Amino acid sequence: MNYIFGTWHWAISGFLIGLTMLILTYFGKSFGMSSNLRTMCSMAGAGKFSDFFKLDWREQKWSLAVVLGAFVGGFIAFYFLSDGSGVNINPETIAQLQTLGIDAPNGKLMPDAIFSVATLQSPKGFAILLLGGLLIGFGTRYAGGCTSGHAISGLSNLQLPSLVAVIGFFIGGLAMAHYILPLIFKTA
Amino acid sequence: MKLARFFLTGIFFGIVLTKAEAVSWYRIYEMFYFQSFHMYGIIGTALFTGIVGLQIIKKYKVKDYNGLPINIIEKERGFWRYIIGGTLFGLGWALVGCCPGPIFILLGTGTYAIAVVLIGALLGTYIYGLIKDKLPH
Numbered sequence: 001m002n003y004i005f006g007t008w009h010w011a012i013s014g015f016l017i018g019l020t021m022l023i024l025t026y027f028g029k030s031f032g033m034s035s036n037l038r039t040m041c042s043m044a045g046a047g048k049f050s051d052f053f054k055l056d057w058r059e060q061k062w063s064l065a066v067v068l069g070a071f072v073g074g075f076i077a078f079y080f081l082s083d084g085s086g087v088n089i090n091p092e093t094i095a096q097l098q099t100l101g102i103d104a105p106n107g108k109l110m111p112d113a114i115f116s117v118a119t120l121q122s123p124k125g126f127a128i129l130l131l132g133g134l135l136i137g138f139g140t141r142y143a144g145g146c147t148s149g150h151a152i153s154g155l156s157n158l159q160l161p162s163l164v165a166v167i168g169f170f171i172g173g174l175a176m177a178h179y180i181l182p183l184i185f186k187t188a
Numbered sequence: 189m190k191l192a193r194f195f196l197t198g199i200f201f202g203i204v205l206t207k208a209e210a211v212s213w214y215r216i217y218e219m220f221y222f223q224s225f226h227m228y229g230i231i232g233t234a235l236f237t238g239i240v241g242l243q244i245i246k247k248y249k250v251k252d253y254n255g256l257p258i259n260i261i262e263k264e265r266g267f268w269r270y271i272i273g274g275t276l277f278g279l280g281w282a283l284v285g286c287c288p289g290p291i292f293i294l295l296g297t298g299t300y301a302i303a304v305v306l307i308g309a310l311l312g313t314y315i316y317g318l319i320k321d322k323l324p325h
Contacts, residue, residue, distance in 0.1 A: 069196060073205075096221070115301040132283040157262070
C-alpha cells in the first residue's frame with residue numbers, strides 16, 4: 001500500500017494533474033486557481049474601490065467549489081492517505097537547508113522554521129509569510145495566472161504568453177532560492 | 189446540485205497535489221536547486237497529458253459536458269505583464285513554497301500559518317486591482 005500512503009510517483013501525479021485540467025475543460029471551464037483570489041476580493045466588496053473587482057462573483061461559484069474541494073482534498077490526503085514516510089528530498093538539499101537553520105522534513109510537508117505557530121508569532125516570521133503572499137497575489141494577477149493557469153493550462157495550449165510567464169516564474173524563483181533566501185535565513 | 193462535480197474535481201486535485209508533494213515547501217526549494225527530478229517529472233507529465241488531451245479535443249471537436257463546443261481561451265498578447273508579473277510570483281513561490289492552489293490545500297492539511305499567506309495574497313490581488321492602470325502590460 002506504500003504506493004498510496006507514500007509519495008506518489010511523479011508520472012502518476014503529473015498525469016492526474018493534467019487530467020484535472022482536462023476534466024475542467026470538459027466541464028466547459030478553465031483550470032486556474034489564482035482567479036479565485038480576485039473573486040474573493042469582489043465578494044468582500046473591493047468593487048467599490050476598483051472596477052477590476054466589479055464582477056458578478058456568482059458566476060465564479062463553480063471555481064470557489066473547486067477551491068473548497070481542494071481544501072477538503074488536502075485534509076483527506078494528509079489525515080487519511082499518509083503514513084509519514086513522504087517528502088524524501090535529496091540529502092544534499094537537507095544538508096544545505098541545515099546551513100540556513102531550516103529543519104529537515106522527516107515526513108513533514110512544510111518546515112517549522114517558516115510555518116510553525118511559534119515562527120508565525122515572531123515579527124520576522126509573520127513578515128516573511130505576508131510578503132510571500134503579497135508577491136503571489138500581486139504577481140499572479142499581474143501575469144494573469146499562476147502555475148495552473150499558465151504552466152499547465154497555458155503551455156498545454158501552446159500559448160506564447162504563458163511561456164513568457166513561466167520563464168518569469170523561474171527567474172523569480174531562482175533569484176529567491178539562490179540569492180535572497182540565504183540572506184533572509186543565514187543570520188537567523 | 190450543479191456545483192457538486194466541481195467540488196469533487198477539487199477534492200481530487202487536492203489529494204493529488206498533496207500526495208505528489210507539489211504543495212511542499214521542500215519540493216519547491218529542491219526544484220529551484222535542480223536537486224531532484226520529481227517536480228520536473230510532474231510538470232512535464234502534466235504538460236504532456238494536457239497537450240495530447242487538448243489536441244484530441246480540438247481535432248475531434250469534442251463537445252463539453254453540456255453538449256456545447258469546447259472553446260479554449262487564448263491568452264491575451266503581451267510581454268511586460270507576463271515577465272514582470274511572473275517574476276514577482278516566482279519570488280513569492282520560492283519564498284513560501286506555494287502557489288494559489290496549494291494555499292487552500294495546505295489549509296486543509298492543518299498548516300495554519302498559510303492563513304497569513306492567504307491574507308497577503310488577497311491583499312496583493314487587491315493592490316494590483318488598485319494600481320493596474322499605471323502598470324505596463
